[in-house]
Amino acid sequence: MTVSPLTIIRRMSTNEALRNAKQELRAAVAKRLATLDVESVREQSRAVVNLLTNLPEYQQAQRVSIYLSMPMGEIDTDSIVRDAFEQGKQVFIPFTHKATSAPMQGEDPKPSVMDMVSLGSLEDYQGLKRNSWGIPTPTRKSLETRKNCIDEVKNGKAGLDLIVMPGVAFDSECRRLGHGKGYYDYFLRRYSEEAGGKMPFTVGVALKDQLLDPPASVPVGDKDWSLDMILVGNSQVVRR
Template identity: 75%
Template sequence: MTVTTLMIIRRMSTDETLRCAKRELRAAVAKRLDALDAESVREQSRVALALLTSLPEYRQARRISIYLSMPSGEVDTTAMVQNALEQGKRVFIPFTHKAMPTPTQGEDQKPSIMDMVSLDSLEDYQGLRRNNWGIPTPTKKSLETRENCINEVRAGKAGLDLIVMPGVAFDGGGRRLGHGKGYYDYFLRRYSEEAGGEVPFTVGVALKEQFLDPPANVPVGDKDWPLDAVIVGDGIVVRR
């Protein structure tokens, strides 16, 4: 057996261990969230909004991305979108679509990717239709008139100042566990490549049931991007 073969086997073993650890944590957090009532989510979402709007990075940001929340199981971002629009900020929201194959991506090729596209107004937000996950989502037709921040950065124009990110679990070191598709990690990698290594300030928002108290940590690999800050619905803000 060659040295190269041994290295591949070890990497595969490490990758599988990481995948198992992530699956187990997702299952554990899902049980916590199943026991959570709607009133607790509403109250924690209200606290998360107050904490977000108190951040100097948020106050200074002119162009921000905010995830649009599912009906349950995570911080509701409806009021965050409304606040950002009321403050005159340019708001961008996720749009997931099939990726166009490129010969340079190799093993990093994704069947679908996420872009951030502009949201024009509160009326625009209220007119979005919910997808199979219950998430408000722009139509493909509307993309013709929406700004795509990756395209803007590629053209040398303004990008994003701040991204509000969802997740399944978070910890005090800025580590984040997503749903397993890698959308945000891949988006940040693409953004960084287009912006010469620069990335926006990243903020994770978590219900207290999603935040791991020390010494517990979120299992991460080398492709998992760390967050700059995590806001927790019980009133905590942690910075990396």
């Protein structure tokens, strides 16, 4: 099918407007978060952990993916990781690396992609070193002994049951704005393709300053994934 030059120009204009709207929202939320103190983040994190660990979807999940949090500006997931191990769950965490394979059909080339790799134990988690963002991160060498959840799905093994996801902003329709790299959206598209559309339950966790008040909404495009649920630091639960 031939696409006309006018159609291409319109698409470029729409994509640019979407990028600009997302960047403006990221900047606005960053200003809000800059005023938060450490104790507020701790209190909100405790509230979210309590909500999550009491969810039937979490309690029933055996294989969970949990992002490892930055020191500030988002819900602290340390207690979630520890609870998951205490409950005997298999824990997977994000690992970002240079793309080594061709992009999916219809996707632009990706300089880097995110996979979910296994943590062997609580001691394994505690031994991770922090990267330049302050996020505990496995070494590339350790990947030789870690499971990759997409590889396991490709080989017909069990996938993930639940994913705990970060974000910059969220809205009342369970839309999510990330940091702009598209890591989670691309991961979910890859996972969906390999799993035949069978997806984990997705839970966003948010500080109260990251949830937009209606009618404000997160600007999204056709490659942005909505979540199944958002848990907020003021003990609010948002379901899609």
